[in-house]
C-alpha cells in the first residue's frame with residue numbers, strides 16, 4: 001500500500017488547500033512546535049474513519065474545522081483527501097488510484113466518498129478492514145502506542161494480530177449477523193404469541 005498524496009482544506013491549522021506529496025521511500029515531516037505536523041497524522045486518521053475526538057486531540061468533532069485566527073475568520077467545512085496508489089490492487093477496486101475523501105460541516109453534517117462516489121462511513125471502514133490501515137490499524141503508531149501494546153492485555157494484543165491476519169472483518173460480520181439473528185428470533189416469538197392469541 002502506498003499513500004501518494006494528502007490534500008487538506010479547512011482541516012485544523014490548514015485553512016488553505018494544502019497538498020503533501022509522499023515520494024517513494026521514507027518521508028519525514030519537520031517543523032517548529034505547533035506548526036501542524038501532528039495535524040497531518042490527525043487528518044489521515046480522520047479520513048480512515050476515526051470518530052473519537054479525543055484521539056484527534058479535540059473535544060468535539062467541530063474542532064477539526066479551521067477555527068480562525070486573529071486575522072482570519074473560521075471556516076465552515078473541513079475536507080481531507082487521501083490518494084493511494086492502487087496499481088497493485090491493494091484495494092479491491094478497479095482503479096489505479098483510490099481517493100478517499102471525508103468532509104465535515106459546522107452544521108454537523110458529514111460526507112464521505114471513494115473515487116467520487118458518495119458512500120457511508122461504514123463502507124470506508126469495510127474497505128479498510130483487514131488492510132492494517134483502518135481505524136484500529138497498526139499503520140499509525142502514535143506517541144505511547146508501543147508502550148500501550150506491550151503493556152496491554154492479551155485480548156488487545158490479539159485484536160492487533162487478528163487484523164493483521166485478516167480475520168477481523170469476519171468477526172465484525174459475525175457480530176452483525178448474530179444481532180440480526182437475535183432480532184429475527186424475537187420477531188418470530190412475537191408472531192407465535194399473536195398466532196396463539198388469534199387461535
Ligand code: ATP
Nearest residue numbers: 012013033034035036037038039063064065066067
Ligand atoms: P509539536 O511539535 O509541538 O508536537 P506540531 O507541529 O505537531 O507541534 P500540531 O499539534 O500539529 O503541531 O498543531 C498545533 C497547531 O494547530 C496549534 O497552533 C493549534 O492552534 C492549531 N490548530 C489545531 N486545531 C485547529 C483548528 N481547528 N483551527 C485552527 N488551528 C488549529
